[in-house]
Amino acid sequence: MLDYRAEHFYPVRLDEVFNGRFQVVAKLGYGSTHLIEITNAPPSRHPGAKNIRQLLDSFQVASPHGTHMVLVLQVSQMSIRDMDTVFMKGAGFEEEFVKSAVKELLEALDFLHNKVQCVHTDIHPGNLLLGVDDNAVFQQLEEAEFKSPVPRKQLGDRTIYLSRLMRPQVGPLLLSDFGETCLGPGPHAGDIMPIMYRAPETLLHIQWSYAVDIWSVGLTAWDLLEGRTLFNARKEDGSFSDGVHLAELVAALGPPPQRLLDRHRARALEYWDAQGNWGEFVPIPVGKTMEAAKTKLGDGKRTMFMNFLRRVLTWDPYDRPTSGELLSDPWVTS
Numbered sequence: 001m002l003d004y005r006a007e008h009f010y011p012v013r014l015d016e017v018f019n020g021r022f023q024v025v026a027k028l029g030y031g032s033t034h035l036i037e038i039t040n041a042p043p044s045r046h047p048g049a050k051n052i053r054q055l056l057d058s059f060q061v062a063s064p065h066g067t068h069m070v071l072v073l074q075v076s077q078m079s080i081r082d083m084d085t086v087f088m089k090g091a092g093f094e095e096e097f098v099k100s101a102v103k104e105l106l107e108a109l110d111f112l113h114n115k116v117q118c119v120h121t122d123i124h125p126g127n128l129l130l131g132v133d134d135n136a137v138f139q140q141l142e143e144a145e146f147k148s149p150v151p152r153k154q155l156g157d158r159t160i161y162l163s164r165l166m167r168p169q170v171g172p173l174l175l176s177d178f179g180e181t182c183l184g185p186g187p188h189a190g191d192i193m194p195i196m197y198r199a200p201e202t203l204l205h206i207q208w209s210y211a212v213d214i215w216s217v218g219l220t221a222w223d224l225l226e227g228r229t230l231f232n233a234r235k236e237d238g239s240f241s242d243g244v245h246l247a248e249l250v251a252a253l254g255p256p257p258q259r260l261l262d263r264h265r266a267r268a269l270e271y272w273d274a275q276g277n278w279g280e281f282v283p284i285p286v287g288k289t290m291e292a293a294k295t296k297l298g299d300g301k302r303t304m305f306m307n308f309l310r311r312v313l314t315w316d317p318y319d320r321p322t323s324g325e326l327l328s329d330p331w332v333t334s
Contacts, residue, residue, distance in 0.1 A: 006065070006156070006158070007065035007066070009030070009068075010061060010063050010068045010070070011063060011157055011158030011159070012024055012027075013159060014026070014027070014145070014149075014159075014161060018059070018061060018070060019057075019059045019061075019070075022057075022072060025141075025142045025145060026138075026141050026142060026144075026145045026150075026164050027150065027161045027162070027163050027164060028078075028141075028163055028164060028166070029078070029163050030163070044111065044115055046107075046110070046111045046114075046115050047107050047111075048104075048106075048107035048108045048109070048110050048111030048112070048115075049111050049115075050172060051104045051105070051107055051108035051111070051172060051173055051174060051175055052108055052111065052112070052174070052175055053073055053074050053076060053129060053131075053174040053175065053176040054073070054074040055071060055072070055073055055074075056072045056073065056074060057071075057072035058070060058071050058072065059072075064157060073176075074131070074174065075131075075132060075135065075138060076129040076130060076131050076132065076171075076174050076176070077129065077130040077131070077132060077137075077166055077168055077169065077171060078129070078130060078166065078168065079125065079126050079127065079128060079129050079130075080093075080101065080125045080126075080128045080129070080130065080173075080224065081124070081125035081126040081128075081223075082126075083130065083168055084125065084224070084227055086165070087167075087168065088227065090227045090228075091227045092223075092224060092225050092226045092227030092228075092296070093224050093225065093227075095225065095297060095301060095305075097224075098221060098224045098225045099331070099332060099334075100173075101128065101173050101224060102217065102220070102221050102224075102332060103327065103332055104172065104173040105123070105128065105173060105175065105217060105220065106217065106323045106324075106326050106327050106332070107323075107327065108173075108175040109123075109175075109210075109213050109214075109217070109323040110322075110323040110324050110327065112175075112213075113185075113210045113213070113322070113323060114324070117183070117184055117185055118181050118182060118183045118184070119181065119182045119185075119186065119188065119208075119209060119210055119212060119213060120175065120178065120180075120181055120213050120216075121180045121181060121182060121192040121193055121212060121213070122177055122179070122180045122181075122192070122193065122194065123175070123197070123213055123216035123217065123220060124194055124197055124216065124219075124220055124223070125220055125223050125224060127175065127176050127177040128173055128174070128175060128176070128220070129173070129174040129175075129176050130168055130169075130171050130172075130173065130174070131171040131172040131173065131174045132169060132171045133169075133170065133171050133172070134169075137166070137169055141164060141166065144164070145164070150162045150163075150164055180192060185209050185210065186207065186208065186209040187207035187208060187209050188207060188208055188209065189207050189208070192208070192212065193212060193216070195233055195240050195245075196219075196229045196231055196232065196233050196245075197215075197216050197219050197220075197229075198233075198245065199211070199212045199215035199216070199317065200215075200246075200249060200256065200260070200315050200316075200317075201260075201317050203242055203245060203246055203249075204260070204261070204263070204264050204267050204268060205264050205267045206260070206263045206264050206267075208317065209317070210322070210323075211317030211318070211320045212317070213323075214312055214317075214320045214321065214322070214323065214326070215312065215313065215317075215320065217312055217323075217326070218308075218309050218312030218313045219231070219313075221305075221308070221309070221312075222309065225295060225296065225297075225305070226295060226296065230252070230293070231245060231248045231249070231252070232244070232248065233245035233248065241282075243271060243281075243282040244282060246271055246282070247278070247282045247283065247284050247285060248285060248288060249315070250278055250284050251284050251285045251286075251288035251289060252288060252289060252290050252293070252313070253290065253313060253314070253315055255276065255278065256276075256315040256316075257315060257316055258276045259316070260315050260316050261276055290306060290309065290310065290313075291306075293306075304330055304331040304334060305331050307330070307331065308326075308329050308330075308331040308332065311326070311329065312326070
């Protein structure tokens with residue numbers, strides 16, 4: 001990967017034993033995190049607790065480049081984003097799969113927001129993993145590695161292994177990656193969320209809370225169904241732009257309410273005049289309304305899905321329903 005820096009990663013070797021109890025038997029992928037603000041979710045009978053990827057243990061390990069924190073996490077399969085890329089070829093998933101995933105995501109958020117009281121801030125298909133109901137699938141992986149080791153190459157002080165591809169099996173959705181989580185309802189401040197998933201309040205530098213996760217649910221549902229993001233947020237040269245992103249929101253949602261712009265007048269005046277009229281220096285995309293957005297669904301199902309999106313994708317975070325309220329949405333329950 002382009003931003004790979006060897007000192008940020010521990011040079012793991014297959015068969016290596018960590019902390020006297022954990023042995024590496026196969027490589028499924030790679031990843032990193034720079035901040036941990038939430039550890040293990042407390043025991044709970046809440047239905048959404050099962051959809052939070054559990055932290056089972058942690059310890060430190062030394063390498064030539066320093067000390068690394070090792071997190072032992074609940075075993076899982078690939079992310080739903082990778083499933084779409086590898087197996088669906090970027091075409092998105094069938095509606096029933098999407099509804100099931102969204103329902104489990106909403107249950108996870110209901111648990112996080114109401115029981116744990118934290119804001120995830122980084123919800124997207126890449127952080128939604130497919131769990132497993134039966135660990136036997138990993139025993140098969142271990143046997144395959146023993147019989148036919150994956151290709152590898154030596155690079156300096158480390159061995160680079162090819163990741164093993166697993167064909168997805170049925171399992172629960174697991175919300176993962178709590179590296180950017182904020183504890184407490186807030187309001188919080190600061191730059192959060194992947195660029196194309198940013199909620200209006202973050203673009204407008206307004207304090208935020210649980211509602212940013214609800215915004216992400218809507219964009220995630222769209223991505224899973226259509227295999228593409230709803231908003232591009234890029235200029236013609238490919239660079240990201242808040243102005244372009246806000247112009248896309250105006251096209252899709254209509255103008256924002258003045259009460260929202262009044263919460264950070266200085267920021268709002270960079271794009272709107274004092275009366276709330278959009279500046280002309282960034283053109284509003286033509287034909288990019290929510291009604292004009294094309295989906296793979298037929299008319300009846302499309303109407304229900306778009307009504308769901310309309311409830312979730314609102315300018316004002318105070319107008320967005322909670323995760324609990326969305327669990328009874330007609331599209332989710334149909």
